[in-house]
């Protein structure tokens with residue numbers, strides 16, 4: 431496909447001094463240069479491929495997954511956690527779970543923490559590209575006419591807020607630690623408290639043993655929900671560790687690794703993040719899907735629609751307070 435050369439638009443929009451108001455660090459004023467598609471009618475193009483397919487697919491994916499996330503966060507506060515049959519599954523939309531006494535009953539606790547994951551995704555370089563194209567058609571695709579001729583970049587409110595991405599990254603790293611704790615909890619099942627529930631058990635075990643049984647115990651196990659929560663946090667970890675801002679932070683901003691403090695480890699870390707960063711788009715989608723899926727599974731178990739299967743148990747790996755419990759099960 432022949433590519434039209436870039437052209438300079440006007441003297442007024444020529445490169446401007448770095449630091450001038452509204453001019454990004456590159457020194458090139460927004461709109462100073464344009465390529466094929468610019469100054470053409472909306473949708474006009476010489477492209478012969480299905481250029482519209484990707485923006486439409488992205489829009490559909492974002493509407494479905496973000497629509498579900500909104501439902502879960504705003505309306506789903508009744509079933510965010512599954513605490514039966516020894517499980518402790520917490521929906522990732524509600525982690526960390528904060529529910530102060532002053533919170534009105536009609537307000538979901540997920541909304542107290544939503545700003546961090548939402549801000550992280552909304553300011554993500556990949557998602558920006560996706561929703562600018564799919565929802566603002568700005569640009570809708572390479573070398574395709576846009577619905578507007580003016581281009582102001584991200585130098586005005588509210589797009590200036592995109593610069594907060596690195597701060598949302600710091601929050602996301604903290605959230606990851608919390609989410610991994612939830613993963614551990616999802617793999618630790620609790621044994622039921624027997625003595626209080628079943629007097630027959632008390633007489634069979636004796637009072638002392640029954641008291642021990644009543645305290646319950648814990649063991650390692652794998653349930654369907656454990657895997658869903660692991661998948662969700664694993665994908666979120668890959669998404670976060672492949673962040674462009676993180677790549678810049680760990681080494682991308684350096685001109686010379688061997689001249690910098692801890693240059694060797696930083697180069698190694700930067701190399702790993704760079705490999706992950708090459709698949710950032712994939713992690714962005716997989717993580718969004720995985721979080722919604724984990725929430726969905728927890729919700730279905732909590733409502734009783736799905737019976738969470740126990741896939742494996744490893745009782746010998748985590749000691750129980752009372753071995754007689756295992757005899758009874």
Ligand code: FES
Nearest residue numbers: 554555556673674
């Ligand atoms: S650039 Fe996508 S998460 Fe940072």
